[in-house]
Amino acid sequence: MRIQSEFVEGFGQLAELPEAVTVFGSARTPEDSLEYKMGVELGQKLSRAGYAVITGGGPGCMEAANKGAREAGGVSVGLGIELPFEQSMNEYVDLGIEFRYFFVRKTMFVKYSCGFVTLPGGFGTMDELFEALTLVQTRKVTSFPVVLMGTEFWGGLLDWIRSTLVGTGKISPADVDLIHVTDDVDEAVRIISEADQNRGARLKEEQRAVRNTIGDAQ
Numbered sequence: 141m142r143i144q145s146e147f148v149e150g151f152g153q154l155a156e157l158p159e160a161v162t163v164f165g166s167a168r169t170p171e172d173s174l175e176y177k178m179g180v181e182l183g184q185k186l187s188r189a190g191y192a193v194i195t196g197g198g199p200g201c202m203e204a205a206n207k208g209a210r211e212a213g214g215v216s217v218g219l220g221i222e223l224p225f226e227q228s229m230n231e232y233v234d235l236g237i238e239f240r241y242f243f244v245r246k247t248m249f250v251k252y253s254c255g256f257v258t259l260p261g262g263f264g265t266m267d268e269l270f271e272a273l274t275l276v277q278t279r280k281v282t283s284f285p286v287v288l289m290g291t292e293f294w295g296g297l298l299d300w301i302r303s304t305l306v307g308t309g310k311i312s313p314a315d316v317d318l319i320h321v322t323d324d325v326d327e328a329v330r331i332i333s334e335a336d337q338n339r340g341a342r343l344k345e346e347q348r349a350v351r352n353t354i355g356d357a358q
């Protein structure tokens with residue numbers, strides 16, 4: 141079955157990936173824009189911090205982040221989606237997998253990432269951002285940071301989230317804290333790596349507690 145084989149291929153190809161961060165963002169961002177430049181810097185700095193960079197493998201912001209990762213000698217991954225119109229992986233993807241089903245592809249983004257950074261984007265980006273936030277909010281995944289790059293672009297959405305979503309009780313005030321907004325690539329990378337270190341420390345503490353419990357029982 142096609143769906144099953146997509147899962148099997150995805151898990152197989154990504155199994156050996158180092159710790160990774162997924163970068164979402166518009167497929168339409170022009171190469172000469174500040175947002176593209178920010179995407180390249182982000183890919184570079186995530187790679188230098190030791191993370192593989194995963195994107196949707198397409199043009200625009202995805203290409204920018206893959207370009208940065210490649211330039212910094214990092215692992216540059218593209219999880220592409222088959223579209224009704226011809227669209228190839230961007231030229232900076234080193235490990236590329238093409239999916240027919242959006243939900244299989246989304247599983248791969250989530251399973252293999254320890255954080256998400258979202259550059260300005262359209263419907264596709266919003267879909268991916270809110271999927272990530274829902275998974276963290278509902279604790280379907282271990283909490284990972286969600287960083288939005290571009291205070292001017294995201295400011296209106298954040299205002300609406302606070303005034304309307306919190307204001308009408310659709311989300312709790314603490315849910316807003318799941319989102320970090322910045323213009324500073326270094327800060328985005330710091331947020332990701334601090335969360336990563338905290339998660340590592342929590343995991344060690346849990347393992348120690350399990351060992352102690354087993355020791356007490358023997």
Ligand SMILES: C/C(=C\CNc1ncnc2c1ncn2[C@@H]1O[C@H](COP(=O)(O)O)[C@@H](O)[C@H]1O)CO
Binds near residue numbers: 164167199260261
């Ligand atoms: C629509 C155009 C190109 C489509 N090519 C894409 N290739 C790979 N991934 C894509 C593509 N388009 C959307 N995505 C995914 O959604 C996000 C971007 O969507 P947005 O609507 O542009 O914000 C991105 O993170 C991808 O994962 C040419 O215009």
